[in-house]
Amino acid sequence: MSLLDSPNCCATRYPVLLVHGIMSLDFGNGLNWGRIPRTLRSRGATVGFGKQDGVGSCATNAEQLKHTIHALLADTKTEKVNIIAHSKGGLDVRHLLTQPEIEPLIASVTTLSTPHRGMKVIDKLNRLPHFAKKAGAMTINVFYRILGDKQPDFYTACLDISPTSCQALHEILSVNNPTSETAILCQSFAAHLPHLRRDMFTFFTYGLVSRYDGASDGVVPIASTRWGNFRGIPSTRGKHGVSHFDLQDRWRRDFLDFDIPLFYAALVAELKERGL
Secondary structure (H helix, E strand, C coil): CCHHHCCCCCCCCCCEEEECCCCCCCCCCCHHHCCHHHHHHHCCCCEEECCCCCCCCHHHHHHHHHHHHHHHHHHHCCCCEEEEEECCHHHHHHHHCCCHHHHHHEEEEEEECCCCCCCHHHHHHCCCCHHHHHHHHHHHHHHHHHHCCCCCCHHHHHHCCCHHHHHHHHHHHHHHCCCHHHHCEEEEECCCCCCHHHCHHHCCCHHHHHHHHCCECCCCEHHHCCCCEECCCCCCCCCCCCCCCHHHCCCCCCCCCCCHHHHHHHHHHHHHHCCC
């Protein structure tokens, strides 16, 4: 019997918090999450959204997530949340875990295509002229402030994804809150996009990431995604692959042998089976 056979298979003890990545925003009812929120709710889940800045640093986004979690717990009258984070959202969450008082509020953290070990391409891009980097970042900051970001800082947000910054985060966690990632259920997934033509929206990143970091989902290298219990790489038959944006159901694409919303439903059903 499949975990998804029950009509309330996603009715977890604790609510599910979907945390987006860089350059994403929680418009309305989680627009960038495609069909996932509706699918989870139709199977009994209580779903909330991170609502952190799209181009905020990990530090400021972590503070925003803390307020979101407290508000969600108050609304649902529960003690903990189950977090599912995509891309840099996973790093935002791990920055939040550096605060020891947060650990009792989190039941589980599942990350999808999060660059836990950083991306070498960020170091390469950081060699660009300083004025060019700052001018580009300021332009993006203005745009995202118009969209609703409270503390946009694209330059720092990108540096947060460098291997050096990610290693520093590991070290801070081991000193400030060494038990957080063992007391909490932590698991991770990656994705793989074998060809750029399978998702042309990765046009600006696919070649650079492939050159400096190896196989990826078009944005995040597979080698960087392993954290906690690594659950593998969801894939489809043939050579299509699953892109960084597919894994968030951004394009609402249907694959013959991989149903993205049901993939999330199965994840949440597993959490329910664990009593979370």
